[in-house]
Amino acid sequence: MERMVNNRHVWFLERNKLITPLQCGFRKQRSTEDYLVRLESFIREAFIQRQHAVAVFFDSTRKKAVDCRYKYGIMKDLHQTNLHCRLLCFI
Numbered sequence: 001m002e003r004m005v006n007n008r009h010v011w012f013l014e015r016n017k018l019i020t021p022l023q024c025g026f027r028k029q030r031s032t033e034d035y036l037v038r039l040e041s042f043i044r045e046a047f048i049q050r051q052h053a054v055a056v057f058f059d060s061t062r063k064k065a066v067d068c069r070y071k072y073g074i075m076k077d078l079h080q081t082n083l084h085c086r087l088l089c090f091i
Contacts, residue, residue, distance in 0.1 A: 005090060018081050 010027070013019045019027075024034040039055060046053035078088060 005087065009087070013081065016081070 010019075024030040025032050042055075043053045075088060
């Protein structure tokens with residue numbers, strides 16, 4: 001049931017262009033490795049142009065980081081994307 005709801009939710013977000021095309025993680029035919037390729041290209045381009053490249057990384061995989069997510073804010077964001085009623089109750 002959870003997989004079905006997730007597939008439908010992702011379909012809705014992609015169809016309505018509510019997910020940035022830059023998002024790679026947890027999407028079909030994309031992976032976090034795509035981010036590494038993009039980062040490498042960014043660094044190479046800066047090197048070629050003799051410019052600085054700056055990157056900031058956040059570790060959100062730690063259990064504490066996931067547990068501390070602002071649940072009300074997430075639900076509010078989902079509601080603002082016109083996902084109402086049963087789906088929000090399910091989530």
